[in-house]
Amino acid sequence: MSSKNKSFLGDLASSVEPSAEGQERGPRLGVGVLGGRNNRLAELASGAVVNNPQELVDPARCRIWERHNRDYGALSRERCDDLIESILAQGKQEVPAIVRRIHEPDYDFEIICGARRHWSVSWLRANNHPEVRYLVEVRDLTDEQxxxxxxxxxxxxxDLSDLERARDYLKALDLYYGGSQKEMARRLNQSEAWVSRYLDLARLPEAVVAAFPDPFELKISHIGSLKPVLKSDDDRSRVLAEARRLFEARAAGNEGLPANAPETIRALLAVVGSAAPRKKEPKPAKAPKRTGSDSVVVHSPGGTALLRVDGKDRRGVTLTLFHKGGGSRAEAEAALRDLLDYHWPQ
Incomplete structure (x- = not known):
């Protein structure tokens, strides 16, 4: 390798590997240093090493990404209490937020993940703790990434509600995946049925959502009860009328109204159940499924297989748990909770 090429490679590597102070430069040592820099570059290129710088910054110089999945305006001292207490106990923010660098007169960073941390640090700085700074990890990301x-x-x-996540998915469906639910599920490494339930939640009429005392209590497990009664025009009109009545009564301060999500759902379903029963149209016969054709493998966020739903019948659901597949117990428990919410709603 020519001395000119060596110099170029050394300059390039120095940007990813700090030079050791006081290091001697002998004729034999130079080869080792160059080899180390080559290895460092190879690791960065392969993804074995991630070089994402972290900084402590003023939260006022950061703005929330307009497509962030959390409702920043809904954050409060109560919703952030655990995080605020943790920062006070540790004396600092432990987990960095993920941001992109921007160049605007009033802002240096755009927050991708970490709105709740941003709110908590900002609150602390405004309430007798100006020494607390916002810990961020700077990344170069496309919008889809x-x-x-x-x-x-x-x-x-x-602490992130199903409704917030559902609305984020509905926006992303057209923004990044051309309206293809299948492509979105593939990129998220989830089943289409899982994505579909979130999209159904996001598509609930606004009047129905407003009928709940706390809309953020709505979960994807509630879709199984609400979606069927919104299909026919007659049932839909009854449910919407009752939803508006509940909203107006709550705004007027009336008492005796449903106090939580399950009670609100029962009140909405009651107006359909009280209507005169209609004769159901016979469903067309379905072709029998082949054995194993309805199996679904549930993966962790990192792509590890956690369990497989082998099938279901009138008596229940059969599944296989991959307890030695490399996933964590917490990930498996989260996957099982999702299955329970879907097949056995509260």
């Missing part, structure tokens, strides 16, 4: 990273980070978090 930003959506998937945000979804993966928040999927296992209980």
């Amino acid at each position: 930003a959506f998937r990273i945000s979804d993966l980070e928040n999927r296992a978090r209980e």
Whole structure:
């Protein structure tokens, strides 16, 4: 290798590997250093090493990505209490937010993941803790990559509601996947049925959502009850009328109204159940399924197979648990909870 090429490679590698101070440069040592830099570049190129810088910044210089999946305006001291207490106990924010660098007069970063951390740090700085700074990890991401990273980070978090995630999925369907539910499910490494339930939740009429005392209590497990009664025009009109009545009564401060999501659902279903029964049209006969054709493998966010739904009949669901497949117990428990919500709604 010519001395000119060596110099170029050394300059390129120095941007990813800090040079050791006081290091001697002997004729034999130079080959080792160059080999180390070559290895470092190869690791970065292969993805074995991730070089994402972290910084402590002023949260006022960060703005929320307009397609962020959390309702920032709905955050409050109560919803962020656990995180605020954790930052106070540790003296700092432990987990960095994921941001993109931007160049605007008022902002330096765009927040992809970490809106709740941003709200908490901002609140602390405004309430006698100006020393607390916002820890961020800077990445170079496309919008579609930003959506998937945000979804993966928040999927296992209980503080992000199903409704917020569902609305985010509905927006992403057209923005990144051309309206293809199949392509979206493939990119998220989830089943189409799983994605479909979230999309159904996001498509609930606004009047129905507003009927709930706390819309963020709505879950994908509730879709199995609500979706069927919104199909026919007659049932839909009854449900919408009752939803508007509940909303107006709650706004007027009336008492004796449903206090939570299950009670609200029962009230909405009651207006359909009280209507005169209609004769159901016979369903067309379905072709029998081949054995194993309805098996679905559920994966972890990292792509590890957790369990397989082998089939279902009148008595129940049969599944195989891949307890030695490399996934964690927490991931398996989350997958089982999703299955219970789907097949055995509360």
